[in-house]
Amino acid sequence: MNEIKKIIKTERLRIRLSSVREMTELIEAESDPELKAAYREMLQGCLEHPSQWEWYGIWTVEREDGQRVGDLCFKGLPPDGGVEIGYGILAEHRGRGYAAEAVEAAVKWALEQQGVSRVEAETAPDNGASQRILEKCGFRPTGINGEEGPRFEKRKAGSRP
Numbered sequence: 001m002n003e004i005k006k007i008i009k010t011e012r013l014r015i016r017l018s019s020v021r022e023m024t025e026l027i028e029a030e031s032d033p034e035l036k037a038a039y040r041e042m043l044q045g046c047l048e049h050p051s052q053w054e055w056y057g058i059w060t061v062e063r064e065d066g067q068r069v070g071d072l073c074f075k076g077l078p079p080d081g082g083v084e085i086g087y088g089i090l091a092e093h094r095g096r097g098y099a100a101e102a103v104e105a106a107v108k109w110a111l112e113q114q115g116v117s118r119v120e121a122e123t124a125p126d127n128g129a130s131q132r133i134l135e136k137c138g139f140r141p142t143g144i145n146g147e148e149g150p151r152f153e154k155r156k157a158g159s160r161p
Contacts, residue, residue, distance in 0.1 A: 006054050010105045013098065015072065018058045020046070026058060026071075038086075042073055052077050061089070061102045069093040072106055081117035082153070083110055099130075104137045111156045118155040122148040 006017040018026070023043045030036040045056030055077040061070045070089035077083055085106060089099045107119045121139060123130040131150070139152035 006059075008059075008105050008109050010101050012063060013069070013101055013105070014062045014064065015059050015102055015106060016062070017054055018060050018071075022060065023058050035088075045076060049076075055083065059106065061087075061098065069098050070102070072102055074106075074110065077115065081115055082120050083116055083118075084120045084122070085110070086121070094129075100133045100136050103133060107137060107154055111154070116156065118153050120151060120153045122146040122151050125149040 008015040020043070023039065023046070027036055027039045027043065030039060039058060042056055042058050046053050049056055055074045057073065059072045060068055061072060062068050068090070070087065070093065072085060072087035075084040075086060085103065087099060087103055087106075089102075110116050110119050119139075120142075121134055123134065125145075127149070131152070134152045137154065139154045142151045142153050144151045
C-alpha cells in the first residue's frame with residue numbers, strides 16, 4: 001500500500017500520489033484544524049480502500065524542482081461515476097496558474113480512468129478565484145449548492161447528464 005507510484009506530469013508541475021508516511025507528516029504539520037481533519041479523512045479512506053488509493057489519497061503538487069506548491073484529492077470513487085476533486089495552492093504560490101494547470105491535468109487523468117464519467121467540484125460562494133479556475137478547466141455550474149457552495153462538473157466527452 002505504501003508503494004503506490006502514481007505521477008501526473010504537466011509542463012511545469014509534477015502531481016504525485018502521497019504515501020502513508022507523507023500523508024501522516026502532512027497531517028502532523030498542518031495547523032488549520034479543518035484541513036487537518038480533511039487530511040485525516042483522506043488517509044482513513046486510503047487505509048479502508050487500499051485498492052482505490054488514488055481516489056482517496058493526497059496528491060502533492062510540486063514544481064519540477066521538487067518545491068511543494070499545494071495538493072489535490074479526489075473524494076472517493078462512487079458507483080455513479082462522478083468523482084469529486086478538491087484542491088489548494090499554498091498562499092505564497094498563488095497567482096501563477098498552478099491551480100488551473102494541476103486541476104486540468106488531474107481531471108484529464110481522472111476522466112481517462114475506467115468507471116469515471118464526470119468530475120465534480122464545490123467552491124465557497126465568495127471564492128471567485130476557484131470558480132474561475134474551474135470554468136477555465138471546462139467545468140460548468142450545475143445549479144446545485146452543496147455543503148461548501150455552488151457545484152460544478154466536467155463530463156467525459158459523449159457522456160450524458
